[in-house]
Amino acid sequence: MKTFFVFVFFVATSLSAMAQEVVNHLLIARNLGEKVMHDGLSLRTFGFAQTLNEQPPIPGPTLYANEGDSVVLDLFNVSQGAPHTIHLHGLDVNQENDGVPHLSFEVHHMDHGFYYFVAPHPGTYFYHCHVVSSIHVQAGMYGVFIVKPSDGSNTTWDGGYSYDQDRLFTMSEMDPIWHEDSVLEHPHDTTVEVHDISIPAYNPTYFLVNGKSEQQLLEPEIALQTSKEAVSFLRMANIGYLANRITFPSELNATIVSTDGRPIMPAEVSDTLWVLPGERYGVLIEPLVDLMDSISISYVNMNTHLSENIQYIPVNVSGTNSLVELNQDLGFKLYPNPSDGAVFIVAPEGIPYTGLKVLNSLGQVVYSELEIKQSNQSQILNLDLNQGSYSIEVLYENQTIDVLKWIKK
Ligand SMILES: [Cu+2]
Incomplete structure (x- = not known):
């Protein structure tokens, strides 16, 4: 049945959307995550990771596809605990791929489950586990799936509003009591539709x-x-x-x-x-x-x-600086503050840079700092710059990399 469905899926999608792509996403379901809260309290979590050696982030990774893309979600359960699924909340997918356990399938420890669908209307959707979902969602098994227009452009939908930047804000809460083992280690008999589990208020x-x-x-x-x-x-x-x-x-x-x-x-x-x-x-x-x-x-x-x-x-x-960052390949970020000319630069985790230069549009160095400590991930530059286009180079593993550009108006 599954093989037949997959075959039909790809034939159907390849005929209807020749220009679109097949998009693969891997989500690794974990039951032994840890999340440190703002006050330092550590909570046990469940979640979706994309590599085996990372803590499952909460929310889970944001997944993308363009309208019309054929999407394959590979759910790999490495939890040594309850089965998990992926429910595609708000996405128009068929019942077999909708992740409600007793209506489709569930994925057990060390198994893979595959979900197939064509990305529908551009928009913002959730994916979350649907096994004892009141607990598994609270535990952290959720993330956002974004469908962009068919051309992948910065428009709300084909023919919709254009925008310069796209920001996602996902709201949720956590109750520490619900993160105790006594709640998270709930029964998960896969032969029954409704579990009798008492959950604290x-x-x-x-x-x-x-x-x-x-x-x-x-x-x-x-x-x-x-x-x-x-x-x-x-x-x-x-x-x-x-x-x-x-x-x-x-x-x-x-x-x-x-x-x-x-x-x-x-x-x-x-x-x-x-x-x-x-x-x-x-x-x-x-x-x-x-x-x-x-x-x-x-x-x-x-x-x-x-x-x-x-x-x-x-x-x-701030009306005095344009939006920034033409080259985000390495994940550097830049936050200009027009009120005092300061620029806040943030390097991604794991990319220590040892030197930094700011160049104007003629390639002239207008600011440099050649000895930055290895551990430095962020710093504020106090720059008093004229209007113009600037770029920042960093020295990283003995290479000079052009990481950011911005226009000061
Ligand atoms: Cu789950």
């Missing part, structure tokens, strides 16, 4: 954006850095069990344009957006003025209607 104490909270949200990769000239497309996704009431500063001119892989017609200009558990919304940000502020996310208990917590995504709108 849900009292989350960590309220997360992209797996981070509190002071971790000040880290540069969370902040929304943009300019008056730029359009940002925010994907606001809630995989927690509380509702999110999101408030945008009015100056951001937030416009809600899509949900669940479908356009919202007409688009709605609004400073407030509710995202209920499992929902995803597309929001265009076109700032009217320079601004330093934040987007607030209130985590609202749907039984009591009370806000249990508020987290803040920093926003920095």
